[in-house]
Amino acid sequence: MKIISYNVNGIRAAFTKDFLGWLKVADPDVICIQESKAGNDQIDIESLEKIGYHSYWHSAQRKGYSGVGIASKIKPKHVEYGCGIEDYDSEGRVLRADFEDFSVISVYVPSASNIERLDFKMQFCHDFLDYIKELKKTIPNLIICGDFNICHHAIDIHNPVGLKNVSGFLPMEREWMSAFIKECELIDSFRFFNDQPDNYSWWSYRQNSRERNKGWRLDYNFVSYTLKSRLSRAVILKEVFHSDHCPVMVELH
Numbered sequence: 001m002k003i004i005s006y007n008v009n010g011i012r013a014a015f016t017k018d019f020l021g022w023l024k025v026a027d028p029d030v031i032c033i034q035e036s037k038a039g040n041d042q043i044d045i046e047s048l049e050k051i052g053y054h055s056y057w058h059s060a061q062r063k064g065y066s067g068v069g070i071a072s073k074i075k076p077k078h079v080e081y082g083c084g085i086e087d088y089d090s091e092g093r094v095l096r097a098d099f100e101d102f103s104v105i106s107v108y109v110p111s112a113s114n115i116e117r118l119d120f121k122m123q124f125c126h127d128f129l130d131y132i133k134e135l136k137k138t139i140p141n142l143i144i145c146g147d148f149n150i151c152h153h154a155i156d157i158h159n160p161v162g163l164k165n166v167s168g169f170l171p172m173e174r175e176w177m178s179a180f181i182k183e184c185e186l187i188d189s190f191r192f193f194n195d196q197p198d199n200y201s202w203w204s205y206r207q208n209s210r211e212r213n214k215g216w217r218l219d220y221n222f223v224s225y226t227l228k229s230r231l232s233r234a235v236i237l238k239e240v241f242h243s244d245h246c247p248v249m250v251e252l253h
């Protein structure tokens with residue numbers, strides 16, 4: 001079982017950069033998309049079907065903004081759109097697909113360019129933690145994929161000292177992520193296999209950041225403890241270039 005999470009920074013733009021060709025070669029069983037920036041009627045669902053994927057999309061009410069998707073080779077038993085909180089669901093932030101013995105969530109945590117949005121981001125984070133804890137009572141086997149817009153540890157960002165007061169690496173954000181992992185009994189699948197620095201999933205378009213590998217690890221595949229024995233591999237696919245993010249992958253057997 002190969003699962004990929006990918007903030008595509010616009011699914012329509014990605015399609016013009018041979019996203020479908022890449023997807024056929026990458027061949028995940030499930031791909032979780034963030035920042036689709038498109039309504040359902042603007043996404044080429046037919047082309048995804050032709051290469052073997054059932055796809056589901058939870059778009060923001062605001063055009064060209066946010067939005068998450070899940071495409072899967074196996075048809076889910078159930079798809080849950082949103083998390084039941086209107087402020088977040090109107091922005092297309094959470095989508096869940098339930099399969100036989102596990103569920104996959106695609107989540108796009110808000111970014112925070114100002115103090116008002118930071119409050120919104122932190123409220124989302126606390127509510128999302130509560131949502132996952134409650135969900136795990138009925139669905140213990142969760143794989144939570146997404147752009148969390150948070151670097152957890154100093155190893156996850158290229159300049160931890162210089163960026164310590166920037167949203168995405170604030171103490172309160174990092175503390176929340178530690179609490180999220182602990183209280184929801186999750187494994188950061190990439191760090192389960194790799195403890196090396198200089199592994200990032202997002203780079204600014206400015207100052208040749210990607211070429212210089214001045215990045216941030218914002219994208220995660222969190223896996224329930226209950227699935228620990230099934231983890232076989234987790235990698236960052238940094239050679240993939242449809243977006244300012246790159247895909248992150250986890251494999252389970």
